[in-house]
Amino acid sequence: EIVLTQSPITMAASPGEKVTITCRASSSVSYMYWYQQKSGASSKLWIYDTSKLASGVPDRFSGSGSGTSYSLTISSVETEDAATYYCQQWSSTLTFGSGTKLEIK
Amino acid sequence: QVQLKESGPGLVQASETLSLTCTVSGFSLTSYHVSWVRQPPGKGLEWMGRIRSGGSTDYNSALKSRLSISRDTSKSQVLLKMNSLQTEDTAIYYCTRSGLGANYFDYWGQGVMVTVSS
Numbered sequence: 001e002i003v004l005t006q007s008p009i010t011m012a013a014s015p016g017e018k019v020t021i022t023c024r025a026s027s028s029v030s031y032m033y034w035y036q037q038k039s040g041a042s043s044k045l046w047i048y049d050t051s052k053l054a055s056g057v058p059d060r061f062s063g064s065g066s067g068t069s070y071s072l073t074i075s076s077v078e079t080e081d082a083a084t085y086y087c088q089q090w091s092s093t094l095t096f097g098s099g100t101k102l103e104i105k
Numbered sequence: 106q107v108q109l110k111e112s113g114p115g116l117v118q119a120s121e122t123l124s125l126t127c128t129v130s131g132f133s134l135t136s137y138h139v140s141w142v143r144q145p146p147g148k149g150l151e152w153m154g155r156i157r158s159g160g161s162t163d164y165n166s167a168l169k170s171r172l173s174i175s176r177d178t179s180k181s182q183v184l185l186k187m188n189s190l191q192t193e194d195t196a197i198y199y200c201t202r203s204g205l206g207a208n209y210f211d212y213w214g215q216g217v218m219v220t221v222s223s
Contacts, residue, residue, distance in 0.1 A: 001166075031208065033208070033209040035150075035210075042199055042213040042214065042215055042216050043150070043199075043210075043213050044213070045209060045210060045211050045212075048207075048209045048211075054211070086149065086150055088150075088209065089208075090208035090209070091208075093152075093165065093166065094140075094152040094165075094208075095152070096149055096150040096151070096152070097149070098149045099149050099150075
């Protein structure tokens with residue numbers, strides 16, 4: 001099973017700051033997927049195929065990476081971005097990262 | 106529009122069997138895969154298994170011995186059964202959709218909270 005390790009586990013950012021969330025895989029994966037989950041709600045697809053934004057996702061979000069290292073970046077964070085972000089791979093048995101909780105100061 | 110809705114008992118006794126239903130609309134079960142994903146309170150996401158558009162199934166090896174996923178295409182329903190429940194199975198259970206060749210979930214249900222009581 002491929003283990004996905006996200007960092008940081010929690011973070012706080014001020015509006016306008018640049019934010020990067022990292023997801024490291026225990027073995028190489030072909031693509032990475034990202035979901036946004038707001039408190040009390042189900043998850044939403046946010047980024048697919050490593051760098052493609054899901055429908056409706058603001059273009060201040062971007063995804064990148066390859067092999068065992070992937071990242072989600074917000075160029076200028078806004079208050080509505082407060083959420084937990086999960087990475088996911090399906091190169092072998094599907095696994096999720098443990099999540100990164102983003103708080104806005 | 107695409108919708109998935111989970112239903113089932115909110116409370117189950119330990120050692121008993123959990124039965125959940127995912128009722129879908131806006132797409133056909135013969136054209137998309139449907140997975141079950143669960144989330145214990147305050148914790149992360151765990152993929153449980155899926156039923157493919159063709160009707161075959163894949164399971165998380167950690168749950169395979171206890172889990173069964175089936176479907177009734179005439180009712181647009183996907184069924185989950187998991188036996189020998191323990192308190193650690195307390196979680197929100199979600200059904201999700203993935204497209205053919207797509208290794209991600211583009212739609213999620215609202216989830217159903219299941220508490221396993223000892």
